Amino acid sequence: KQEVTQIPAALSVPEGENLVLNCSFTDSAIYNLQWFRQDPGKGLTSLLLIQSSQREQTSGRLNASLDKSSGRSTLYIAASQPGDSATYLCAATQGGSEKLVFGKGTKLTVNP
Amino acid sequence: DAGITQSPRYKITETGRQVTLMCHQTWSHSYMFWYRQDLGHGLRLIYYSAAADITDKGEVPDGYVVSRSKTENFPLTLESATRSQTSVYFCASYEGLAGNNEQFFGPGTRLTVL
Numbered sequence A: 001k002q003e004v005t006q007i008p009a010a011l012s013v014p015e016g017e018n019l020v021l022n023c024s025f026t027d028s029a030i031y032n033l034q035w036f037r038q039d040p041g042k043g044l045t046s047l048l049l050i051q052s053s054q055r056e057q058t059s060g061r062l063n064a065s066l067d068k069s070s071g072r073s074t075l076y077i078a079a080s081q082p083g084d085s086a087t088y089l090c091a092a093t094q095g096g097s098e099k100l101v102f103g104k105g106t107k108l109t110v111n112p
Numbered sequence B: 001d002a003g004i005t006q007s008p009r010y011k012i013t014e015t016g017r018q019v020t021l022m023c024h025q026t027w028s029h030s031y032m033f034w035y036r037q038d039l040g041h042g043l044r045l046i047y048y049s050a051a052a053d054i055t056d057k058g059e060v061p062d063g064y065v066v067s068r069s070k071t072e073n074f075p076l077t078l079e080s081a082t083r084s085q086t087s088v089y090f091c092a093s094y095e096g097l098a099g100n101n102e103q104f105f106g107p108g109t110r111l112t113v114l
Helices: none
Strands: A003-009 A011-015 A019-025 A030-036 A044-050 A058-059 A062-067 A074-075 A086-094 A100-102 A106-111 B003-006 B010-013 B017-027 B029-037 B043-049 B054-057 B065-066 B075-079 B088-095 B101-103 B109-113
Touching: A003 A086, A011 B065, A019 A106, A030 A062, A030 A074, A030 B029, A044 A074, A044 B043, A044 B101, A074 A086, A074 B109, A100 B043, A106 B029, B003 B088, B010 B017, B017 B029, B017 B088, B017 B109, B043 B065, B101 B109
Parallel strands: A011 A106, B010 B109
Antiparallel strands: A003 A019, A019 A074, A030 A044, A030 A086, A058 A062, A062 A074, A086 A100, A086 A106, B003 B017, B017 B075, B029 B043, B029 B088, B043 B054, B065 B075, B088 B101, B088 B109
8 A cells, every 4th residue: 555755744944945845655666756736725736747757857946856766756946935835745646556645745834 | 717626615514414516627537536635634535536437435435425427527425424524625637647647636625514
């Protein structure tokens, strides 16, 4: 059974800092891993999807990497801004299926 | 509007009542999912559907019923609501592994069972 863990649960940084959010998963037989952003009281917005055959994906100031052998993914945010404050969720497919298993998220606060 | 919509956005009901949450997507995605989000548990899969008339249980299906007579709609019914079903419910859709693998989420329905 796939289990996804995100550490830390909360992170507070000053504006402009580069930061890394961590995600680990127990079953390396994934189809893909997806990073989401969730603002308070809102739905989930897809940020990046990494296919199992890929090592990383980039979108603007965001870069996500995937290391299946170690069961880890990282989300790198460059030059953080107050508008980046949100909860970031990582989700990995459950071995051999399309079902996503979610971590509990990292709540990021970027202070001006 | 293109995308995935949920209705109602907010619902208050009483224990024992039947409640149906609606989900509609305009992309003709094959897969649709229902999740609930609770503090301390994160997002958990309730039911999912791979196509019209094909549904399967997720991690927490007890107390819920789904149907999918049309590709674009995936309603979730609480047959006899309980306080433990107070939660935020999210619907999602997905094209499938042969296409774009991203899951796209609706805005959520906040359900309170008194």
